[in-house]
Amino acid sequence: MSSDEKLKLFEVFVRSKRGLDHKHVGSLHAEDAEQALEYARDCYTRRSEGVSLWVVNSSDIVASQEEDAESFYDPMDDKPYRHATHYQLPDAVNNM
């Protein structure tokens, strides 16, 4: 069986500790979601890396494209007022 032809690709997300977010750690091949979860356990948590796992069909991920970078991200570069650091705080405000 060639894994590229028959098996589906899944993205793996691991939560390393309670309270933290799941982080993308890599991908793997599996027949279905349940098997993907088992392989995620075997491939990505064998050194105690995780307390929770998500697997997602790679084909279900919608990704932004490199050629859209200009229209997606450049417009934000000249809008410093969207950052809190842009504002002078009144002396009365000690912490923010």
Added chain:
Amino acid sequence: MSQPLIDYCIAQGDDALIFGQRMTEWCYSAPFLEEDLALANVALDLIGRAQMFYDYAAELADDGRSADDIAFLRDARSYTNLLINELPRGDFAFSMARFLIVDTFNVLYLEQLVNSADERIAAIAAKAIKESRYHLRRSSDWVIRLGDGTEESHEKMQKGLEEVWGYHKELFIATAGERELIANNIAVDRESLYSQWSDQIDAVLKEATLSRPEDGWKVVGGREGIHTEHLGHMLSEMQYLQRSYPGVEW
């Protein structure tokens, strides 16, 4: 009760070591990368389990032998593993049929062994049961997947099951020494687990659309050191380094 307990620990260790060593033969040969890693994990769980039993046996015996000596300096005739553990690797379906039979048994056995009157044995069982539950999840999953898969996978799964079936009887035979330990609530009465085991196997086989093989034949003898011709070959490879360079460390 010391000698039966030592023998028992070594037998439990032998079962785990020989099965684990056999399953490491899938390394680099599994059907695909993810399964390769998963199988190696299972094999390593079993080898780790052997080490815990051997360590305890070595402490009880207190004859200067270490866990490594027990593993690497005994001949086939002194090994007391059940035969199902030493059979050649076979194809993937055969391996999964064997895993299903052993994992189903191990989960039932360890679930009771955690209540052993011997604290050390209970602690080993408490660690091992978690691993075995996962092993069983994997092997049932594969047997169902292949049995209820394509015509070819169904045929191979049925064939693998037929080939290993006669070796399951031995799982339910206790030795005389073991009976002593059972009477003292140290070991588990393996014979009493048969009907539960049988029901659970039937449930998986049904879902896998496989038929349960006939009980016409059985092979036993592992606990007495009477082995198939396959064990000696495996040991010669496994023990090669310690035999050629006694005491070598790394």
